[in-house]
Amino acid sequence: xxxxxxAAALEIRVRFYHRFLLRLANFVTISYPFFFSGFxxxxxxxxGMKISKPCFVDEGFDCFxxxxxxxxxxxxxxHYNRFWAFNKIYIGPYVQTAIGLTLVAGSHDAxxxxxxxxxxxxxxxxxxxxxxxxxxxxxxxxxxxxxxxxGSVVNKSIPAYTIAAGVPAKVIAEREPSDQVIxxxxxxxxxxxxxx
Numbered sequence: 586x587x588x589x590x591x592a593a594a595l596e597i598r599v600r601f602y603h604r605f606l607l608r609l610a611n612f613v614t615i616s617y618p619f620f621f622s623g624f625x626x627x628x629x630x631x632x633g634m635k636i637s638k639p640c641f642v643d644e645g646f647d648c649f650x651x652x653x654x655x656x657x658x659x660x661x662x663x664h665y666n667r668f669w670a671f672n673k674i675y676i677g678p679y680v681q682t683a684i685g686l687t688l689v690a691g692s693h694d695a696x697x698x699x700x701x702x703x704x705x706x707x708x709x710x711x712x713x714x715x716x717x718x719x720x721x722x723x724x725x726x727x728x729x730x731x732x733x734x735x736g737s738v739v740n741k742s743i744p745a746y747t748i749a750a751g752v753p754a755k756v757i758a759e760r761e762p763s764d765q766v767i768x769x770x771x772x773x774x775x776x777x778x779x780x781x
């Protein structure tokens with residue numbers, strides 16, 4: 586297959602096929618556990634995303650390069666979350682987000698503006714709460730059980746079971762979760778509690 590044909594095929598897949606599937610998925614946003622609530626997850630998997638069931642993805646979701654995105658079960662994402670997966674994005678179980686989360690797994694060289702390909706993954710380990718209008722940049726790991734305050738820009742990794750906020754986000758407190766934590770999929774026992 587010659588280069589121009591490959592480039593045209595990629596453009597059609599990204600600009601038309603994926604856009605169509607995302608619009609379809611956002612049109613059929615049904616809350617868990619109602620009938621047909623897993624349809625959106627099935628559409629996202631058809632786009633190449635690796636997203637487990639059950640999960641809930643609210644209206645207005647958008648992404649780039651869905652094949653680079655892996656999401657564990659029991660996650661719930663708020664309205665208008667955007668995942669730009671130029672590099673890998675991994676999201677562990679029981680992550681909950683509010684409106685307007687932006688993940689940008691990638692960056693550019695400051696001199697040449699060339700895309701950086703190594704060390705730009707985003708890992709959100711699981712059991713996290715991420716507030717409204719948070720941006721998480723490439724190269725960041727958000728530790729298990731960490732909370733990110735609304736409006737934060739996370740450009741450095743955040744340790745497990747802490748609370749971070751600000752621009753740029755900094756740890757402002759440590760936290761110990763309850764024995765049972767609520768999610769849209771029911772209560773769960775946090776890992777830190779299971780090991781005690």
